[in-house]
Amino acid sequence: MSVHEELTSVQRCLDDLCRSVGRLERQMGSGGLDIRRVRTDADHLRESVALLREAASAAGALRRPDLVAIPDTPYDTTLWTDSDDEGLGARDRHAP
Numbered sequence: 001m002s003v004h005e006e007l008t009s010v011q012r013c014l015d016d017l018c019r020s021v022g023r024l025e026r027q028m029g030s031g032g033l034d035i036r037r038v039r040t041d042a043d044h045l046r047e048s049v050a051l052l053r054e055a056a057s058a059a060g061a062l063r064r065p066d067l068v069a070i071p072d073t074p075y076d077t078t079l080w081t082d083s084d085d086e087g088l089g090a091r092d093r094h095a096p
Contacts, residue, residue, distance in 0.1 A: 003056050010049055018042050 001009075021035075021042050028035055 007049065007053055007056060014042070014046055014049060018046070 021039055025035055025039065030036070030039075
């Protein structure tokens with residue numbers, strides 16, 4: 001299964017969980033600490049899955065970068081007329 005399909009499956013299970021918690025709240029009352037804790041945990045799970053969906057869509061967008069073609073032709077040497085040879089120092093001085 002793909003990540004998208006797995007997240008959809010998790011979302012369906014969370015929807016079932018939230019419906020079940022809603023039924024429990026109606027039967028037991030929503031004022032108890034235990035049922036409020038279960039409701040809060042279910043809501044946190046829903047938020048976490050939403051964050052996972054965002055991360056998965058961002059990761060999917062990052063996995064496919066645009067390719068940049070680099071030509072085989074030599075670079076224009078005038079680009080480096082004002083620079084020193086790397087690691088060798090200036091042309092008119094001796095290396096240490």
